[in-house]
Amino acid sequence: MKSITIPALYCPFESKINNHLASTEQHTNNWIRQFKLHEGADFEKFLGDNFAYMTARFYPEASEKNLWLANDINCLLFVMDDAMDNQVDRADMIKTRNSLLEFIDKCNAILHHPETYTGPDTGVFTALHDVWIRLMAISTPEWQQHFIESLQMMFQAAVWEFDNVAAGKIPTVPEFYNTRQFLGAAHISTDMISVIEEVNISRELLNHPTVHELTVLARNAVCWANDLFSLTKELEHGDKHNMVIIVKEERQTDLQSAIRETVMIHDKDIQRFVTLANELPGVDPDNADLRKYIRILSAILIGNIDWSSAETKRYNFEFVRA
Known part of the structure; x- marks a missing residue:
């Protein structure tokens, strides 16, 4: 196509x-080989995805070992998401609702x-165990519980997407707007900021209406951009859980009109994000950790576009030339 x-x-x-x-990049390539998450031609495709560039843009101020961990997690999440995302050729491990x-x-x-896990030496579950042990070593029990809830x-x-596909149902725009951040784990990227970027921001502040809205706006804007970037692939896969579709x-309407409307949805969320980040109603604008948190949210927003448009072979799209 x-x-x-x-x-x-x-x-x-x-x-x-x-x-x-x-x-x-070198660390995660070795980690992927260690747990056999990609092999053969699949590994060559993985190399073309260039996930390390995405992670390095998402967390530009992280320490080396924290960035290694973040990239391992991102690559594992993409393995999981790709398995669940392909409606034509689902992976065996999630082919049925029961599986x-x-x-x-x-x-x-x-x-x-x-502590009780006794799985094989390789595979998705063992890789999950590995990153979880490493995450637990650098995070608080409170953060760990929140992370589990996010997963x-x-x-x-x-499951919601699986059931929709099985029933031949396409969600409405409002339904999808409220759920999309959890499909593809955009919320995991923002949840990891406090640990990977070592931002000392309380759960109370994260739950403040202003900060919460900033977080959700960032998650959603990444998702709308991704729906645009991955549209070719998802049309081929028959996946209708995409804002454009x-x-x-x-x-x-026609496809190009739907693309333009999705761009407008993205841009409106970004404009709201910029306004909130500048005004910060109800919170201390001089809080250094909050300013860093917003800075990393901004890095994720632009980093997703930079990586998707120039640094990965994962997507097939072109921006309209001015």
Whole structure:
């Protein structure tokens, strides 16, 4: 299928990249081989995805070992998401609803009782156990509980999508707007900021309406951009859980009009993010950790566009030339 043409996205943030990119790429390539998450031609495709560039842009101020961990987690999440995302050729481990639920149960057992895990030396579950042990070593019990809850939201969204596909149902625009952040784990990327970037920000502050809205806006904007970037692939896979496709179906419009409307949704969320970040109603604008948190959210927003448009072979699209 020929590449999709997308209008330029509004994202007025400075592009940054972590100095530990090269060592992170080497580390994760070895980690992927160790746990056999990609092999043969699949490993060559993985190399073309260039996930280390994405992670280095998402967390530009992280320490080397923290960036290694973040990239391992991101690559593992992409393995999981790709398995669940392909509606034409689902991976064996989640081919049926029961096998999907069994997969989720095994993940939950590792998260809740990592000390009892006795799985094989390789594979998704062993890789999950490895990153979870490493995450636990640098995080608080409170953060760990929140992270487990966030993964449950990702799993619940996967079941929701599976059931929709089985029933031949396409969600409405409002339904998808409220759920999309949990499909593909955009919320995990923002949850990891406090640990990977060592931002000392309290749960109380993260739950403040202003900060919470900033976080959700960032997650959603990444998702709308991703829906645009991955549109070619998802049309080929028959995946209709994509804002462009949902807008097209609901509005009964053509594909290019749906693309333009999705760009408008993205840009509106970014504009709201910029306004909130500048004004910060109800919170201390001089809080250094909050300012860093917002800075990293901004890095994720622009980093997703930079990586998707220039540094990965994962997507097939072109921006409209001015």
